[in-house]
Amino acid sequence: MLFNFDLYKIYEQLKFIPDSPLIFSTSLFLILFFFFLLIYNLFIKNKTLRLAWLILFSFYFYYKSAGYYAGILIVSAAVNFLSGKWIASTEKFSLKKLYLLLALIINLGILSYFKYTNFILQIFHDITNSQFEPLDIFLPIGISFYTFKSLNYVFDIYFDTLKPTNSFRDFCVYVFFFPNILAGPIDRASDFLPQIDKEPFISKEDLGRAIFLIILGLFKKVVIADYISINFVDRVFDFPLRYTGIENLLAIYGYVLQVYCDFSGYSDMAIGISLMFGFRLMENFNYPFKATSIANFWRRWHISLSKWLLDYLFRPLQMKYRNLRVYGNMIGIFITFLICGLWHGAGWNYIYWGAMHGFMMSFALLIQKPKTKFYNLLKINNTKFLTIIQTIITFHLVAISFMIFRSSDIQTVFDMFSQIFTFFHGEVFIQFIERLPLISGLIFLGYLFHFMPSKLENMIINQFAKTPAIGKIIILVIAIWIAAQFKTADIQPFIYFQF
Amino acid sequence: MISPELKQVILKQLNLDDFDIKDETTAPEVPGWDSLNHINIILAIEEHFKVKFKSYELLRLRCVGDLQKLLDSKLGK
Numbered sequence: 001m002l003f004n005f006d007l008y009k010i011y012e013q014l015k016f017i018p019d020s021p022l023i024f025s026t027s028l029f030l031i032l033f034f035f036f037l038l039i040y041n042l043f044i045k046n047k048t049l050r051l052a053w054l055i056l057f058s059f060y061f062y063y064k065s066a067g068y069y070a071g072i073l074i075v076s077a078a079v080n081f082l083s084g085k086w087i088a089s090t091e092k093f094s095l096k097k098l099y100l101l102l103a104l105i106i107n108l109g110i111l112s113y114f115k116y117t118n119f120i121l122q123i124f125h126d127i128t129n130s131q132f133e134p135l136d137i138f139l140p141i142g143i144s145f146y147t148f149k150s151l152n153y154v155f156d157i158y159f160d161t162l163k164p165t166n167s168f169r170d171f172c173v174y175v176f177f178f179p180n181i182l183a184g185p186i187d188r189a190s191d192f193l194p195q196i197d198k199e200p201f202i203s204k205e206d207l208g209r210a211i212f213l214i215i216l217g218l219f220k221k222v223v224i225a226d227y228i229s230i231n232f233v234d235r236v237f238d239f240p241l242r243y244t245g246i247e248n249l250l251a252i253y254g255y256v257l258q259v260y261c262d263f264s265g266y267s268d269m270a271i272g273i274s275l276m277f278g279f280r281l282m283e284n285f286n287y288p289f290k291a292t293s294i295a296n297f298w299r300r301w302h303i304s305l306s307k308w309l310l311d312y313l314f315r316p317l318q319m320k321y322r323n324l325r326v327y328g329n330m331i332g333i334f335i336t337f338l339i340c341g342l343w344h345g346a347g348w349n350y351i352y353w354g355a356m357h358g359f360m361m362s363f364a365l366l367i368q369k370p371k372t373k374f375y376n377l378l379k380i381n382n383t384k385f386l387t388i389i390q391t392i393i394t395f396h397l398v399a400i401s402f403m404i405f406r407s408s409d410i411q412t413v414f415d416m417f418s419q420i421f422t423f424f425h426g427e428v429f430i431q432f433i434e435r436l437p438l439i440s441g442l443i444f445l446g447y448l449f450h451f452m453p454s455k456l457e458n459m460i461i462n463q464f465a466k467t468p469a470i471g472k473i474i475i476l477v478i479a480i481w482i483a484a485q486f487k488t489a490d491i492q493p494f495i496y497f498q499f
Numbered sequence: 500m501i502s503p504e505l506k507q508v509i510l511k512q513l514n515l516d517d518f519d520i521k522d523e524t525t526a527p528e529v530p531g532w533d534s535l536n537h538i539n540i541i542l543a544i545e546e547h548f549k550v551k552f553k554s555y556e557l558l559r560l561r562c563v564g565d566l567q568k569l570l571d572s573k574l575g576k
Binding site: 093097159160161310314315316318319320322323325328329365 | 534535537538539541542554555557558559561
């Protein structure tokens with residue numbers, strides 16, 4: 001009886017549970033990944049079995065997160081595989097264009113149906129001032145990521161910079177690949193497909209780097225992002241008027257760090273997990289808060305998406321409007337960032353966020369020449385002083401944009417600003433550090449780690465790679481244990497400070 | 500081979516005195532040839548050689564050699 005009961009419990013855990021995707025920081029994933037690696041290594045010499053196992057496990061991984069909607073993956077793989085084949089099969093430009101259009105309609109049609117139907121209907125009802133009941137549409141997790149990932153394959157074939165693969169199996173490995181299916185990086189087919197052919201080789205350095213990235217990602221995601229969001233950031237963003245200006249300001253800094261640690265931590269884990277079985281994914285973050293301009297920020301933040309948008313949206317728009325010269329660039333940038341905002345979610349906050357970045361970057365283009373003249377006049381061009389000022393300004397502009405991103409209604413943004421400018425109470429800062437040492441310590445450490453020289457991180461990785469295997473395992477186990485402590489820690493009580 | 504005339508148009512647009520531009524040279528290798536400046540270079544070439552490129556043709560260029568080939572095909576060479 002007991003045995004049957006346990007089996008049923010395991011089955012319950014392994015089947016699709018709505019709103020509970022199989023993310024890397026869960027213990028279930030760690031267990032499943034261990035079994036995955038074990039069998040993968042058994043098949044390491046047999047390409048067919050190895051890839052079949054990878055496809056099967058990836059498909060299960062996505063099923064666990066999206067249920068029967070995992071079927072979309074098969075449709076996506078089939079549509080894009082065939083589109084690539086057809087585009088490459090003809091020399092006629094009009095036919096190539098037709099096949100590309102067809103692929104775009106199907107890919108973006110599926111994405112739009114799941115992601116934007118209710119938003120569009122809502123806008124329509126707002127205009128006509130009528131009542132609206134949202135339709136019950138399930139949003140398959142990661143759909144924006146794998147739709148864009150599959151599309152770059154079709155675009156590259158259309159632009160003749162990539163030859164289509166003849167193997168549907170290889171293409172399925174690319175589309176289904178579980179490490180980047182839920183949240184990127186949005187890898188390029190041109191970089192990924194050639195890796196499938198090679199027998200996986202994992203050097204000692206690779207293994208060290210992989211485990212380091214998994215530990216780093218786990219820390220960023222569970223210890224910093226999840227912990228400060230539940231215990232501090234969410235509370236202030238939910239009721240900004242209950243808190244002083246200094247707490248609002250710290251919550252904004254906390255939120256910026258939270259988004260970064262959450263997202264880049266997940267990318268770190270994806271890159272580390274892939275590396276453990278011989279696949280190299282593209283880098284997705286490069287110290288984004290060290291950016292000295294918004295344009296520079298986008299070369300460091302969510303790089304796989306910004307490169308995608310640059311190649312397949314901005315460049316075509318730029319070419320289309322090239323006769324308008326700098327204005328052509330400005331229009332291209334603004335439209336690209338509006339779409340970038342909408343890609344992040346179906347809501348006005350995302351559109352405002354995208355529009356703000358689009359505006360900042362287009363405006364920067366317009367004032368580029370007078371700005372350089374002004375810096376030269378002040379004799380501060382290319383000085384350390386200017387770099388620091390630019391970094392601080394860029395960081396705060398990004399922070400404001402993230403406030404908009406986070407707030408479902410714009411009133412929250414105004415309330416937070418109002419608290420900062422009219423109810424600051426700087427003296428609360430000392431109490432904050434004394435009463436919430438863990439939260440303030442984590443925020444401080446998070447930023448400290450971010451702003452330290454990148455050489456130092458490389459040194460740590462190299463040192464870690466040299467550590468004997470047993471040492472690596474011990475460090476990994478300790479890291480998982482610490483992450484588990486943070487995950488199961490009680491939520492900290494509310495604290496109101498005296499001022 | 501990159502024609503001296505094309506090279507001159509590119510260098511003038513980038514305010515460069517000289518730069519060794521070969522067939523396999525890509526835009527990021529040339530100082531100042533970034534994604535924004537790219538349209539100025541394309542426009543300068545279109546104006547100088549009195550040709551008109553299609554966006555599709557421009558987007559598939561990988562290196563300066565490709566640009567030379569495209570230009571030659573427009574000039575009927």
